[in-house]
Amino acid sequence: MARMTEPNAWQRLPLLALCFFFLSTIRLMLKHLYQAAPALAAAFIAVSALRPYIPHLLLGLLVLILITTVLRYRRFFYATEANRIRVRQGVLRKVELNLDYDRIQQADIARPFYFRPFQLAILKLQSAGSKAQEVEVAGLRVERALAIQAEILAELSTDKGAVTTDKHGQEVAATPDFTFRLPPSEVLRIGLMHNIFVVVGVILALLFSNQQVNQRVQERFVAFVEQFPSTSDAILALVAIGIAALVVLILGTIAFHFNKYYGYTLTREGDRVRYEAGLTSTLTRSFRVQKLQLIDIRQGWMGRLLHRHQIRISQAGNQQKQDGKFVLPCVSPAIHKDFCQDLRLPNADWQSVHWLMFPRFVLLFSLLGWLVFDWRAALGLFVGLSLLRWRWWNMFAWHFDGQWLAVRHGLIGSRQQWMPAAKLQHVRMSQGPLQRWFNVSNLTVSTAAGHLQLPYLPTAVAETLQQQLLRVTRDNYKRWM
Amino acid sequence: MDELNWRRVSPRYVALLRIDKTILCGLILIAFSFPAVLVDAIPLWVAIIGWSVLGVIWLSLLFLWAPRRFRVTAYASEEKELHLRVGALWHRHTAVTHNRIQHLEIEQSPFERMLGLARLIIFTAGGSGADLTIPGLAREDATALRDGLLAVIREEQLDDAAITEAGPVATEPQERNGKDD
Numbered sequence: 001m002a003r004m005t006e007p008n009a010w011q012r013l014p015l016l017a018l019c020f021f022f023l024s025t026i027r028l029m030l031k032h033l034y035q036a037a038p039a040l041a042a043a044f045i046a047v048s049a050l051r052p053y054i055p056h057l058l059l060g061l062l063v064l065i066l067i068t069t070v071l072r073y074r075r076f077f078y079a080t081e082a083n084r085i086r087v088r089q090g091v092l093r094k095v096e097l098n099l100d101y102d103r104i105q106q107a108d109i110a111r112p113f114y115f116r117p118f119q120l121a122i123l124k125l126q127s128a129g130s131k132a133q134e135v136e137v138a139g140l141r142v143e144r145a146l147a148i149q150a151e152i153l154a155e156l157s158t159d160k161g162a163v164t165t166d167k168h169g170q171e172v173a174a175t176p177d178f179t180f181r182l183p184p185s186e187v188l189r190i191g192l193m194h195n196i197f198v199v200v201g202v203i204l205a206l207l208f209s210n211q212q213v214n215q216r217v218q219e220r221f222v223a224f225v226e227q228f229p230s231t232s233d234a235i236l237a238l239v240a241i242g243i244a245a246l247v248v249l250i251l252g253t254i255a256f257h258f259n260k261y262y263g264y265t266l267t268r269e270g271d272r273v274r275y276e277a278g279l280t281s282t283l284t285r286s287f288r289v290q291k292l293q294l295i296d297i298r299q300g301w302m303g304r305l306l307h308r309h310q311i312r313i314s315q316a317g318n319q320q321k322q323d324g325k326f327v328l329p330c331v332s333p334a335i336h337k338d339f340c341q342d343l344r345l346p347n348a349d350w351q352s353v354h355w356l357m358f359p360r361f362v363l364l365f366s367l368l369g370w371l372v373f374d375w376r377a378a379l380g381l382f383v384g385l386s387l388l389r390w391r392w393w394n395m396f397a398w399h400f401d402g403q404w405l406a407v408r409h410g411l412i413g414s415r416q417q418w419m420p421a422a423k424l425q426h427v428r429m430s431q432g433p434l435q436r437w438f439n440v441s442n443l444t445v446s447t448a449a450g451h452l453q454l455p456y457l458p459t460a461v462a463e464t465l466q467q468q469l470l471r472v473t474r475d476n477y478k479r480w481m
Numbered sequence: 482m483d484e485l486n487w488r489r490v491s492p493r494y495v496a497l498l499r500i501d502k503t504i505l506c507g508l509i510l511i512a513f514s515f516p517a518v519l520v521d522a523i524p525l526w527v528a529i530i531g532w533s534v535l536g537v538i539w540l541s542l543l544f545l546w547a548p549r550r551f552r553v554t555a556y557a558s559e560e561k562e563l564h565l566r567v568g569a570l571w572h573r574h575t576a577v578t579h580n581r582i583q584h585l586e587i588e589q590s591p592f593e594r595m596l597g598l599a600r601l602i603i604f605t606a607g608g609s610g611a612d613l614t615i616p617g618l619a620r621e622d623a624t625a626l627r628d629g630l631l632a633v634i635r636e637e638q639l640d641d642a643a644i645t646e647a648g649p650v651a652t653e654p655q656e657r658n659g660k661d662d
Contacts, residue, residue, distance in 0.1 A: 290643030425607025446607030474561040474578040
């Protein structure tokens, strides 16, 4: 195309963007190296002749990283046009991406600590392609990044006149229609709300995933225990160390999230919602309400103790990456109520599902317990699983009011997923032989950001719900993304 | 809602299912027979039981499962929706409205080409891969169905209003409640 060869169209990033490419190359390399870790460890053990050359290898790696960084920087170009952004990148495999503003689901401006003194930022754009592409343009001047973001968010309103945007145009700094800011005391809770045992699990998995590391850890452990005069002393010391490690982990998690979400401020102007947060590195993330596909309201066991929820909002295509979602990390009951009201979520009228959901898996696993162990194991499994399943069934509920479909489930905490019914992509009713006997069916409702599962509905209810969902969708030609 | 106008797929679909399952059973037979014949530790009676079980599975797939799957497999092309029903023991009924279809594909494997059959694959924005695959269609039916759907999609006029909006509703225009039973 003629436009492609225009000499001025393509712009290079400022030299400081090298920092970004350097860090991003290291991140990529670590990812690949981590996957190759077992092979590398084996090579390290097996080929003892290699060991003296480790410094050389590391030096070689550093040179490789530097060359890659420079090449990636040299080969990166971007161009902004009236309604789209184009990016050309790649060292060996060159890729040119054309992203229409209309297709962008979410626009982020990240200001990492190494860019902040220079007033530079990274623009991250997520599109709703089949592969959910993400474009990152690093090292833009903050004003430029903000201008592009504003252009993207205003795109639909200037050009096709979406109904909910303000009539004054984006230049006028309007007062927000909805806003709230998390004070530091709330931000401190975010780290607490995260399930620390997930972090512990990951660390333990890392320790025991590799045989060499595993063996080393065991040897250290035995040597440590043998230092003590008696077993009870050793246990006491181990418990103390365990608790101290947990405290350090919890403090670390709190500090990490405090840094990430410090000064969290959410605002909605018209149908543009954005949040800004961060202490050392800041992030501004924004999307348009008309692009909303799924709202996920979660409360873990810690969140329940603290009376706080977490809300995540998904747009089309970004179902995989949790980190890329629009998030309200710590939501008090009052804000929860206001925000849901602002998004026009109704008060749920929860309906339960068929009791057949409750004994699912219980008999099967009890029988397995009997076969593998004995009747006592089977009995224990039966009682334990029955209690768990009963709780699960008791918590499981769904809601449909003609506009929103919601599902709630959980054991100790709870999770609610809400979807605008008319944004349905497809709906599937399925039924196994046993379910046919009891006349129940499962319903899977797909949105562009994930599925809602409604298992064990009485077949008549499932059929009616399927028809109602299709009815609200089939005549709805409003913008759904 | 009115009864759906279910249409069966081509009867040649049964033959296709039989070919597919025969190939699968053949591969399993080869994978099982090699060790059964070559490894001395496996006694002959084990091999015979294995072969018999596989034979029974093969016959039931051919004469019980395939006809049943064909009987269940049907599609309904309604004015604004497309429905598909598949399965033999586990039934699945998937529905998609015309205004959510992203693109369409027709696929043919060598055996399908031999039998004059085709699959129509319908993609929406929900989930990865194909959302709706109508198997066992006669080639001309698949093309006709695709062209019909394409014509409908081409006619679509998008509204400028958005489905999801935020902020207080001006006059509370409560839409008709969907739960009316």
